[in-house]
Amino acid sequence: MKRRNFLKLSASACAALAALQLGDKDIFRPVQARSAAEAPKLPGSLGAKEITSVCEMCFWRCPIVGKVKNGRLVKIEGNPKSPANGTRVCARGNSGVQLLYDPDRIKYPLKRTGSRGEGKWARISWDEALDEVAHNLKETKRKYGPHALAFFDHGASAEFMRDIFKTLGSENYTNEPAFFQCVGPAALAYLMTYGYVTTGTRQYIDMKNAKAMLFIGTHIGENVHVSHVREFIEGLQNGAKLVVVDPRYSASAAKADIYLPIRPGTDTALLLAWMNFIISEGLYNKEFVEKHCTGFDELKKAVKKYTLQWASPICDLPVRDMKKAILLLAGNSPHVAVHPGRHSTWYGRGDTGRHQALAILAALFGAVGVEGGLYFPTHVKKGHISFGCVEEEPETPAKSISEDYYPFASTFGSPTSKIIEATLTGKPYPVKLWGINGVNILQTISNPYHTMEAIKKLDFIFCEEILPTETAIWSDIVLPGATYLERYDTVYTFDLLTPYLTVRQPVVKPMFEVKSSFWIARELAKRTGLKCFNYNNEVEFIEEELKGAGLTLKELNQKGGIVSYKANPYRDPKEFKVATEDGKVQLAVEDFADEDLDPVPKFVPTPAPPKGYVRLVYGRSPVHTFSRTMNNKWLHNEAPENLLWLNDKVAKKVNIKDGEEVVLENQDGYRSWPIKIKVTPGIRPDTAYMVHGFGSRSKQLSKAYKQGASDQFLVTEYEDDPFMGASSHRTNFIRIVKAGKVINLPELCPPPKDIPRFVPQKNRTGGK
Ligand code: SF4
Incomplete structure (x- = not known):
C-alpha cells in the first residue's frame, strides 16, 4: 500500500500541525453547547494591572505579562514564571505595544x-x-x-x-503559506525519519546540553526566538563546539569553531560526503544504528560514491576543512545538536532530501533521545474540544x-x-x-x-x-x-525540556470595531x-481545554498564567523507541520509494547563476518578523531599511562603494526598489543577501511603504519540492542597476562542470 506509513503518521499530523499551529491541539470530540446565560463571565483580568498572555509578534509564543494603566497597555515583559523565557522578551515582543496603537490599523x-x-x-x-x-x-x-x-x-x-x-x-x-513557503520539507523529512515533527512552533533540539552543534544555514542571533537563543548561548557557555555552514558570515558563524562558506545549493553534497566518511571510517554510532535504525545497508550503499574529494569542488570547500568539521562533530557524539533548520524551501528539488540528510546524520551520531541531541516531546495533557x-x-x-x-x-x-x-x-x-x-x-x-x-x-x-x-x-x-493583545486564542502546551501550559488572553479591550x-x-x-x-465565546472552550488539565482559567491566572510539568525528554537506551510504525529511525524511507522518490537523500544540483548575476539569498533581522513588523514605530526606528550584502572583491571590480544606493534586477528583468549596498568580505562572491520583508508596496503603511527592497518581488523563478509541493525561494539571481546603467557582476568562483548554469526562460521578462 502506497504511503502506508505517511498516512498513519499523518494521523499524528495533529502532532505535526500542532507544532505548526496551536502548540498541541488535541483531537476534537463533541461537547454540548452552553447557553449564553450559562457562559462563564470573562475572567477579571481586564482592568487589572498585570495580565499574563502569550506573545504573537512572531510564532515562538513566549509567555508575557502586559502592564496596563488606566485601560492602556504601557509595557510588555516576559512572564517571570515562564521556564522558557522568564522575564525576557525580544525587541519585537516589547514592541507589541506599538502594534496595538499603530495609527494605520x-x-x-x-x-x-x-x-x-x-x-x-x-x-x-x-x-x-x-x-x-x-x-x-x-x-x-x-x-x-x-x-x-x-x-x-x-x-x-x-x-x-x-x-x-x-x-x-x-x-x-x-495550512499557512508559512508551511509551503517555509518549514514544509523539513517537517516532512523529520516526520518520516522519526515519526514526529521537530521543526514546528518549537524545536526539540537540546543545544543547552550539547558538546557540539551543527548549523546548516541556521543563523541564530539574527534569527531571534528568546528561549532558542538562550539555549544556544548556554550551550556555547557550557563549552559546546560549533560548526556553521553558510555562504554568509552570519551572527552564528561569528561564534563558530569551524565556519564553512559553502557554495549555495550544495549542502546535501556535503552532508552525503560526511555520512559516507563516518560510515567508511567506522566513526558512526554502531550500537545505536544496529539497535534503533532500519535502512542502514541501503543508506551505506547509496552514499558510497560521495567522497570528501568529490564534494570539495562542488561545495567549494577544502577537503581538510570538511574533514576537520566532521571529526569534531563525530568526536563529540552522541551529544551533538544537529540543528534541524526551519525555513527549508530553498531550491525545490532536494529540499526534503537535505533535511532528511540532517535527520539521518543525527541518527548516525546516535544523537537522539540523549542530552545534547534531538529530544522527545513530553505530552502535556489538556481537554479535548470540538x-x-x-x-x-x-x-x-x-x-x-x-x-x-x-x-x-x-x-x-x-x-x-x-x-x-x-x-x-x-x-x-x-x-x-x-x-x-x-x-x-x-x-x-x-x-x-x-x-x-x-x-x-x-x-x-x-x-x-x-x-x-x-x-x-x-x-x-x-x-x-483583533491583535493578540485584544483576544483569547486557545490553551497552549509546550512539550519542551521543561513542558508548560499557558493561555493567550486579552490584556486590553478590543479597540475600534475590531473583532x-x-x-x-x-x-x-x-x-x-x-x-x-458551538461555544458562545472563547472562554467556554478554553475552560473545556483547561478542565482536561485539572484547571480553571481563574486558577491558572492565580498561578501566574503558567503551569510547568516534569519532562521525560531523554530515553534509556533499553526503552528507546521513536514514533515511527516499527519504533525505529528510518534511514531509508519506504514510503518515498513507493512513490518513485528517492528513499535516501541524493545530491540534486541546483543551477548556478547565469553569467553576470549572483544568487539572491535572504534571512531574518533580530528586530523584525518579516513584513509583519515593518510598520511598527519602535522597530522601524531600530531598522528602517534593509541592505544588500555584496562581496568586497566583486564590489571593487565594478566600482560599487559601501552605502551606495542601487536598484536590483533579477534574471527575468524584474527590478527592486532602491536599496543601499553593504560591501563586506562576509559573503561569497557568487551570492548576495538581504533581510526579508522590507520594501512594502502598500501606501497605507506609513512607516513601511517603500522602505528598503523586497526580495520577494525578485522571486519570480521557483520550483516545487516533488515530495510535498513547497515552492523554492533561492532559485533567483540578481545584477545591479546603478544610475540607470545595468552592471553585470564578475564571476569570481565559477561552478564546476557537474553544476549546470541557470538559463532564464524567454517568455518571463519582467517590467523594468
Ligand atoms: S521571540 Fe520575541 S517576538 Fe517571538 S514570541 Fe518571543 S518575545 Fe515575542
Whole structure:
C-alpha cells in the first residue's frame, strides 16, 4: 500500500500541525453547547494591572505579562514564571505595544471601491461585511463546487476560519503559506525519519546540553526566538563546539569553531560526503544504528560514491576543512545538536532530501533521545474540544491539486503554487474565491506577480487583517481583526525540556470595531448555514481545554498564567523507541520509494547563476518578523531599511562603494526598489543577501511603504519540492542597476562542470 506509513503518521499530523499551529491541539470530540446565560463571565483580568498572555509578534509564543494603566497597555515583559523565557522578551515582543496603537490599523469593516490593489475603500457595517462574505462563500460553492474556495492562513486564530472552508468541503486550505513557503520539507523529512515533527512552533533540539552543534544555514542571533537563543548561548557557555555552514558570515558563524562558506545549493553534497566518511571510517554510532535504525545497508550503499574529494569542488570547500568539521562533530557524539533548520524551501528539488540528510546524520551520531541531541516531546495533557464543524457534503475532486501532484502534501493542505495555478488556468478545476487570515501573501508566496494576476481572476477575495498590508489592498472585503493583545486564542502546551501550559488572553479591550477571529468565524458560520462553533465565546472552550488539565482559567491566572510539568525528554537506551510504525529511525524511507522518490537523500544540483548575476539569498533581522513588523514605530526606528550584502572583491571590480544606493534586477528583468549596498568580505562572491520583508508596496503603511527592497518581488523563478509541493525561494539571481546603467557582476568562483548554469526562460521578462 502506497504511503502506508505517511498516512498513519499523518494521523499524528495533529502532532505535526500542532507544532505548526496551536502548540498541541488535541483531537476534537463533541461537547454540548452552553447557553449564553450559562457562559462563564470573562475572567477579571481586564482592568487589572498585570495580565499574563502569550506573545504573537512572531510564532515562538513566549509567555508575557502586559502592564496596563488606566485601560492602556504601557509595557510588555516576559512572564517571570515562564521556564522558557522568564522575564525576557525580544525587541519585537516589547514592541507589541506599538502594534496595538499603530495609527494605520484597520479600524472598521471595509469594502473595496476602486480597482483591486488600488486601496480605495468605504467603511461598512459588520452585518454588511459578514453578509457579503457569507453570500459569496455560498454562491461560489453552489456555482463551482466546494473546491473553488481556497484559504490562506497563518497563526493560531486563523484555524477557526479554516474550519469553515473545510466544513464547506474545500481541500484548498494552505495550512499557512508559512508551511509551503517555509518549514514544509523539513517537517516532512523529520516526520518520516522519526515519526514526529521537530521543526514546528518549537524545536526539540537540546543545544543547552550539547558538546557540539551543527548549523546548516541556521543563523541564530539574527534569527531571534528568546528561549532558542538562550539555549544556544548556554550551550556555547557550557563549552559546546560549533560548526556553521553558510555562504554568509552570519551572527552564528561569528561564534563558530569551524565556519564553512559553502557554495549555495550544495549542502546535501556535503552532508552525503560526511555520512559516507563516518560510515567508511567506522566513526558512526554502531550500537545505536544496529539497535534503533532500519535502512542502514541501503543508506551505506547509496552514499558510497560521495567522497570528501568529490564534494570539495562542488561545495567549494577544502577537503581538510570538511574533514576537520566532521571529526569534531563525530568526536563529540552522541551529544551533538544537529540543528534541524526551519525555513527549508530553498531550491525545490532536494529540499526534503537535505533535511532528511540532517535527520539521518543525527541518527548516525546516535544523537537522539540523549542530552545534547534531538529530544522527545513530553505530552502535556489538556481537554479535548470540538467546534462541531462537520463536513456537510464531503466531496473529493476528480483531481486533487495536492495529492495528485505531490504525494506527501495532503496532510498539510494544498500547495499554494497549485492553488494559484488553478486560479489562473481553471485546471484541474476553477478556484474562484480566496479567503486570507494572518498572512501577507504578496510578501510570502513565490512570484507575487503571478499571485496578483490570479487575484484579478477571482470572483471574490476577502481577508481578516490588522494592518492595511499589500494583501488587504487587493481584497474586496477587509474584516478588521483583533491583535493578540485584544483576544483569547486557545490553551497552549509546550512539550519542551521543561513542558508548560499557558493561555493567550486579552490584556486590553478590543479597540475600534475590531473583532476576534473566533467571533468572526462563528458569525460567518451562522450566515453560511453551518452548524459550527458551538461555544458562545472563547472562554467556554478554553475552560473545556483547561478542565482536561485539572484547571480553571481563574486558577491558572492565580498561578501566574503558567503551569510547568516534569519532562521525560531523554530515553534509556533499553526503552528507546521513536514514533515511527516499527519504533525505529528510518534511514531509508519506504514510503518515498513507493512513490518513485528517492528513499535516501541524493545530491540534486541546483543551477548556478547565469553569467553576470549572483544568487539572491535572504534571512531574518533580530528586530523584525518579516513584513509583519515593518510598520511598527519602535522597530522601524531600530531598522528602517534593509541592505544588500555584496562581496568586497566583486564590489571593487565594478566600482560599487559601501552605502551606495542601487536598484536590483533579477534574471527575468524584474527590478527592486532602491536599496543601499553593504560591501563586506562576509559573503561569497557568487551570492548576495538581504533581510526579508522590507520594501512594502502598500501606501497605507506609513512607516513601511517603500522602505528598503523586497526580495520577494525578485522571486519570480521557483520550483516545487516533488515530495510535498513547497515552492523554492533561492532559485533567483540578481545584477545591479546603478544610475540607470545595468552592471553585470564578475564571476569570481565559477561552478564546476557537474553544476549546470541557470538559463532564464524567454517568455518571463519582467517590467523594468
Ligand atoms: S521571540 Fe520575541 S517576538 Fe517571538 S514570541 Fe518571543 S518575545 Fe515575542
